[in-house]
Amino acid sequence: MLKYFLDTNIRSVLGRTLCNKLLNKMVTTMIKSPNYLFGNKQKYSLLKKKLCQVREFRFLASQSTNSVRELESKNSFTQQWQAAKPYEDIPTMPPLKMLLNFLPGGKFAKLDISDMFMALRSELGPICKMKGVFGRPDMVITHNPQDFETLLRNEGVWPNRPGSEGLSYYRRVHRADFFQGVEGLIASQGEQWGSFRTKVNPILMQPKNVRLYMDRISQVNKEFIKRIIEIRNPNTNEVPENFEEELNLWALESISIVALDQKLGLLSGNRNNPEVRKLFRLLIDFFTLSVDIEFKPPIWKYYKTKTFRKMMKTMDGITDIVSRHVEQAIDRIEKTELNDSSANGNIEPSVLEKLIRIDKKVATVMAMDMLMAGIDTTTSAFTGLLLVLAKNPDKQQKLREEVMRLLPHKDSEFDEQTFKNMPYLRACLKESLRIHPLALGNARVSATDMILSGYRVPKETQIMIVYLSLINNDSYYPRSGEYLPERWLRSEVENEENPIKPRSAFVNFPFGFGARSCIGRRIVEMEMELGIARLVRNFHVEFDYPTENAFKTLLFRVPNIPLKFKFTDVEN
Incomplete structure (x- = not known):
């Protein structure tokens, strides 16, 4: 009977699907029947052989189906591509006019980068193109969430995020002797990036590895509370206007x-x-210099400018100090293992130790990347959270009540269980990142031909998706002008959808998207959640100044006003 249903002619008459169903039923019945197989090796071997044939048929059938679907998809895309408008028709500002707009007296001369993108949108529409100058490629700019989804769902195995050219040059050329082809996550692309990410991902994205640092980071936050008390004005409870530097030190x-x-x-x-x-100063300088290197015409590629030379020297300093600290960590680890080898087996190794076990160079470069990417970004995100809580005392009080249920005393400690049970805290952070996003958007180099807003965009095109223009759009965020952490929580009415939840998953990516999303996301979230919980447990946070234009855009958005917060003690 098995042979009958596997016969090609029979299958062509009855149909492949029907034959497979009958085969499945027959095989299942035979396997369940103890009398059929018991003591009969010949029947067992025959059944095994027939099952292999069934699996082969299934595989071939699925391959055939997939091939048909793939062909249909290609044909459909080809038709859509032919119907789309040419790439050359994407609205564009002529290069000379663009250049004149950046000169003194020009339309863009005094504009923040994000304001410049908004001005381009007003003049050219929701999708436009900036012609490349000084060796830079064209850039397509889109404000359309449908385009965001198209781009990000087709970014390929190794997403190409343009930028970091100065850092890449430093590691690939200037100090190739030290880095030896290990460029890290910020500066690399393609297979090299994929190889590095594969090595570090299981360690840095593993929640249990991040939780190792809960107690130590909590102690840092207690020191930060003491520092605030030390520097605030005893009469007004207001901190100095250079409080941003204190936030950088905390980060x-x-x-x-x-x-x-x-x-x-x-x-x-x-x-x-x-x-x-010195390390602190070098890291701040690296960020400032990177703005010039990445956004201004890349003259440094042809002539080594003063800014470029300073950038190389700054990164030399960072490399030397971080390398020395990693070497010290290796010495500590080796001494610990030597002195206490039996007890050490019960201690969970640190993230750095796990990275060192993979590769010392990988550990060193990953440490540099974490330091370079983890200070200004954390400061900006934390500033945004402080501002919205200060301007929305009702939400701040609701958060404080949640924190006080878990931390009954100011010096109470978090544990893993209490830290998990803070939904409003996480909602407060998500909503602050909506109102004060870290970036104006995200960039990719297209991995394939695609159609954006009805235009053909060929493979290898640099594309900027701008979601900053959508944060105050009620079509995507109901009541978008309000700070509402509740939009990120489940509806309070059972079986009813939250009426203010975001309308699209493709309108904001505070930690990036997909394979190239921020590898330090869990660490940064824990830093900020523990930090803000400790602050609101100890202080009422106020800000008695306007918050319009609170941020400006450099490599990403950074504080643009003096951060003279008022921290008044909570009574109990």
């Missing part, structure tokens, strides 16, 4: 615990340590 202290497996002491007795202060 560096927090991320260094993970990146360097070491507490630098920036919020306590070691804040004036020459090497520690």
